[in-house]
Amino acid sequence: AHTLRLLLGDQLNPDHAWFGRVDAGVVYVLLELRQETDYVRHHAQKILAIFAAMRRLAQHLAAQGHRVRYVGIDAPLGTGSAAGPAAQPQPQPGSGTGVQAWCLSDCLTWLCQQHQARAFEYQEPDEWRLDQQLATWCAGSGLATRRVGSGHFYTPRHAAAQFFGARKQWRQEHFYRRLRQEHGVLLDALGQPEGGQWNFDADNRQPWRGQPPVPPDARPVHDHSALWHLISASGVQSMGEPSAAALRWPIDRAEALQQLDHFIEHRLAHFGAFQDALSSQHGTLFHSLLSFALNVKMLRPHEVVQRAEQAWRAGQVPLAAAEGFIRQILGWREYVRGVYWAQMPGYTNCNALAHQRPLPHWFWNGQTRMACMAAALQNSLRNAYAHHIQRLMVIGNFALLAGLDPQALHRWYLGIYIDAFEWVEAPNTLGMSQFADGGLLASKPYVSSAAYLQRMGDHCRTCPYDPALKTGARACPYNALYWDFFERHAQRLGQNARISLVYRNLQRMAPEARAALREQAAHTLERIEAL
Ligand code: FAD
Numbered sequence: 096a097h098t099l100r101l102l103l104g105d106q107l108n109p110d111h112a113w114f115g116r117v118d119a120g121v122v123y124v125l126l127e128l129r130q131e132t133d134y135v136r137h138h139a140q141k142i143l144a145i146f147a148a149m150r151r152l153a154q155h156l157a158a159q160g161h162r163v164r165y166v167g168i169d170a171p172l173g174t175g176s177a178a179g180p181a182a183q184p185q186p187q188p189g190s191g192t193g194v195q196a197w198c199l200s201d202c203l204t205w206l207c208q209q210h211q212a213r214a215f216e217y218q219e220p221d222e223w224r225l226d227q228q229l230a231t232w233c234a235g236s237g238l239a240t241r242r243v244g245s246g247h248f249y250t251p252r253h254a255a256a257q258f259f260g261a262r263k264q265w266r267q268e269h270f271y272r273r274l275r276q277e278h279g280v281l282l283d284a285l286g287q288p289e290g291g292q293w294n295f296d297a298d299n300r301q302p303w304r305g306q307p308p309v310p311p312d313a314r315p316v317h318d319h320s321a322l323w324h325l326i327s328a329s330g331v332q333s334m335g336e337p338s339a340a341a342l343r344w345p346i347d348r349a350e351a352l353q354q355l356d357h358f359i360e361h362r363l364a365h366f367g368a369f370q371d372a373l374s375s376q377h378g379t380l381f382h383s384l385l386s387f388a389l390n391v392k393m394l395r396p397h398e399v400v401q402r403a404e405q406a407w408r409a410g411q412v413p414l415a416a417a418e419g420f421i422r423q424i425l426g427w428r429e430y431v432r433g434v435y436w437a438q439m440p441g442y443t444n445c446n447a448l449a450h451q452r453p454l455p456h457w458f459w460n461g462q463t464r465m466a467c468m469a470a471a472l473q474n475s476l477r478n479a480y481a482h483h484i485q486r487l488m489v490i491g492n493f494a495l496l497a498g499l500d501p502q503a504l505h506r507w508y509l510g511i512y513i514d515a516f517e518w519v520e521a522p523n524t525l526g527m528s529q530f531a532d533g534g535l536l537a538s539k540p541y542v543s544s545a546a547y548l549q550r551m552g553d554h555c556r557t558c559p560y561d562p563a564l565k566t567g568a569r570a571c572p573y574n575a576l577y578w579d580f581f582e583r584h585a586q587r588l589g590q591n592a593r594i595s596l597v598y599r600n601l602q603r604m605a606p607e608a609r610a611a612l613r614e615q616a617a618h619t620l621e622r623i624e625a626l
Pocket of ligand 1: 389483484509514515516519520528
């Protein structure tokens with residue numbers, strides 16, 4: 096009789112406490128399931144990189160002497176079975192023919208019978224749907240079951256809920272400061288923030304004009320053509336370019352650590368200054384590209400934060416760069432997870448502004464004439480990646496101004512990015528970017544007209560639309576949509592002190608000018624597919 100221990104596709108930490116001792120009575124289970132490839136349409140690179148990293152971890156564990164049971168996406172029914180269950184579950188039509196077509200629960204029932212399991216253990220899942228599914232399955236399994244921590248985050252799931260309590264608005268900055276104090280990050284001997292302030296964002300808002308040069312991409316290159324063939328042959332539908340012969344995502348901890356080293360040495364110093372910049376020359380600029388390695392837990396947030404702090408203490412990077420970077424991980428990442436667990440279930444259905452418009456077709460092919468949007472979408476489709484400002488101020492900004500359906504957008508973001516897992520994607524998309532939670536997370540909608548995009552980037556220079564024009568065929572669509580957004584939502588947003596200036600400017604406009612903007616916005620939305 097065995098204990099089965101489940102490892103999900105985003106639980107790939109080879110240093111988890113589970114692996115400290117080899118135990119012949121424990122079987123580690125990793126499953127490539129259609130349930131996981133199909134819950135939204137995913138970018139091909141995301142499916143490939145997760146499966147490749149799962150396979151790498153399975154090899155690593157087996158080489159250490161652990162017993163591993165791996166069910167591949169191509170596993171036929173009854174794979175490696177000694178004795179199948181009396182009544183095998185039936186795969187869903189059109190979702191493959193093997194074990195991988197079963198839902199996670201059926202698969203576990205089958206494996207537990209095969210291995211005559213007496214006990215089942217799993218690490219705390221980060222997504223609500225898996226947490227529910229596993230809890231329900233455990234309750235009916237008749238086995239001794241145990242959920243253990245993943246040992247990954249700084250804070251437990253409900254830390255933010257406890258911290259904010261009944262407050263109406265949950266400000267990241269407050270939570271971040273508390274965590275800096277609790278974990279002694281960037282504090283001086285008196286426990287005060289290094290440099291005399293908690294946040295150096297004011298130093299961090301520069302456009303990038305080509306200097307300093309962006310260091311080359313040092314990520315590994317893998318040929319996963321054979322795995323991609325298996326995935327495609329199994330009928331999994333995906334989006335974006337697979338780039339299977341030259342995939343650039345790390346698939347084990349050693350590779351992730353190399354990537355971290357490279358970031359700290361070559362990019363961190365300029366991270367802060369150009370954090371909000373947009374460039375037609377570079378789709379990554381000085382960003383770390385570490386979100387995939389972090390989210391599948393090949394890296395721990397603590398070690399990434401410590402490395403950034405050490406680099407500052409060693410005089411290698413400015414404080415504003417280290418602080419800006421650390422805030423993303425110790426602040427934003429922990430905070431959005433707390434929001435997610437406090438608000439689920441239900442958060443993923445929020446739509447405070449009642450936006451309904453379907454996503455235009457060019458979200459799936461990047462074919463729009465808006466230069467900044469085309470660059471952000473093409474980066475996403477080619478690389479399963481876009482940096483934060485592309486996600487927030489180009490794609491998300493347009494979506495909010497145009498009133499796109501936030502749930503459809505949430506599914507798109509959840510599918511397309513290499514780092515997208517619901518606990519981090521949903522608060523970012525629905526809360527921060529779309530204001531769909533009515534302002535729990537963001538104190539005001541993150542929207543801008545063309546002026547911001549022009550200031551922070553160089554796309555406007557080659558764009559057929561003119562950022563200086565508000566009306567007419569050549570006017571940048573962001574302009575009229577911006578004013579129309581605030582007009583449409585005046586009732587809800589007009590009382591918000593943080594945007595009172597916008598409403599004052601609207602009121603100062605001549606009625607004809609306002610009418611012209613409304614008309615331009617309506618016309619823009621009518622021809623949204625052709626923008
Ligand atoms: P860097 O810019 O180098 O930042 C360093 C690290 O900080 C990231 O790797 C990430 O772990 C963390 N981080 C930065 N910003 C955030 C944030 N807002 N929330 C949580 N962690 C953050 N991030 C995801 O990991 N998964 C998602 O699915 C995701 N969806 C997003 C959707 C929208 C609409 C927006 C606006 C942001 C989203 N983000 C998401 C946050 C952020 O854009 C990405 O973490 C970042 O772009 C990843 O690239 P990087 O590793 O180069 O990040």
